[in-house]
Amino acid sequence: MFTGLIECIGTLVARRPIPGGLSFRISHNFDKRLTQGASIAVNGVCLTVKEDKESVFTVECYYETLNKTALPRLRTGSSVNLEQALRIDGALDGHLVQGHVSEVVRVLGKTPWGKGVELRVALPVNRQGLIPEGSVALDGVSLTIAELRSNFFSVQLIGETLERTILKQKKLGELINLESDCLLRARYQEVMTGQNKESITMSRMAEWGYV
Template sequence: MFTGLIREIGTLGGTSPAGGAVRLDITAPLTAERLAVGDSVAVDGICLTVTRVRGRSFSVAAVGETRRLTTLGTWRRGRRLHLEPALRVGDALDGHLMQGHVDGVGRVTGLRRSGGGLAVTVAADAAQRRFLTPKGSVGVDGVSLTVDEGPFTTGFTVNLIPHTLQETRFGELRVGDHVNLEMDVLVKAVRTGDMTLLPRLDPGAADAGTAAAAGASGLTMDQLLAKGAWRPRSRKRTGD
């Protein structure tokens, strides 16, 4: 599991075939220091497994399906990448829970700068738009962001503050760029009725990513309502 808060911007050093997969070598000293072989790391929002750690760099492997369903297939040497190691028990949950499972690829259709900030409009397929909620969360290239109020006819807009632009590479975005999208897992679970989509965090697991793979969610609909994760039309919530 991840939170969508970028810990470091790494640099793609190169790619090479690795059996039926592709190996990506990434230079990122702070991230490499924390990783070990077998760990999960989010790279531009894609959960990948670490296959090697060497000094200031590490390597991950990506299979053909990952390259096909994400932007990874277009990455070239020198690309700057958003990095976040998997959550560990005790880490702060400052963004929103993300799994590193990309739901689709969006396209930047508008950029508007104002007061040091940047409004980014992203076109998304209907399959992704159905999980958008006004002022809800969305993962864009691994970054936890808040969407606008809609309507989400063709996509959504996110408003980036100067700090976000400084800590990510979003200041380099151009109209026509493609970005990885991960929709909010809580919204997906509620709207599909599939509670097994929700992670179950096990304090005994080494990291939250391992815990999520250990079993289905222990959360119930009543718990989601109590935590304010969902507001059905028949029930009002106060204190917002």
């Protein structure tokens, strides 16, 4: 599990094909060396550290992950959002992020918003877990949905978010990893499968703490 609070911005220093996928070498500036076998979120995708030498770690991505995420579009020199896995005694300042990308969506617009930026993103095919003022992770960044329409939603990026993540670099038409709120998806599945007979309404969302 992760929180959606980016710890540092890394740089892809090398990528190479391996049987069934790709290997990425990514530089970082974490305070400590990453442990072999540890989980790390790269642009919101949970991967496993194979090794970490001289502040450059290696991860491997296989076809299942490559087909469901925007990671194949990374090139040498690309910046990436990095977050280490949440410790059981750690602070949950964002929201629970699994590192399992729901869909890849496209950036539709960027407009000034106060001292920040409003980012407009295409609505995914599967809308489970997306509600107004609900949580969403974009390239691993925990954000709040400001507006939800029939074909897009928007999030508002404050200066701190722009400074500490790669979202400031996103261009119109660029693809981005999206993970909807896993807790709300679970609630939705309960209702749809008949495990929970309660309807999902705004009042129920308020009771569950989503509104």
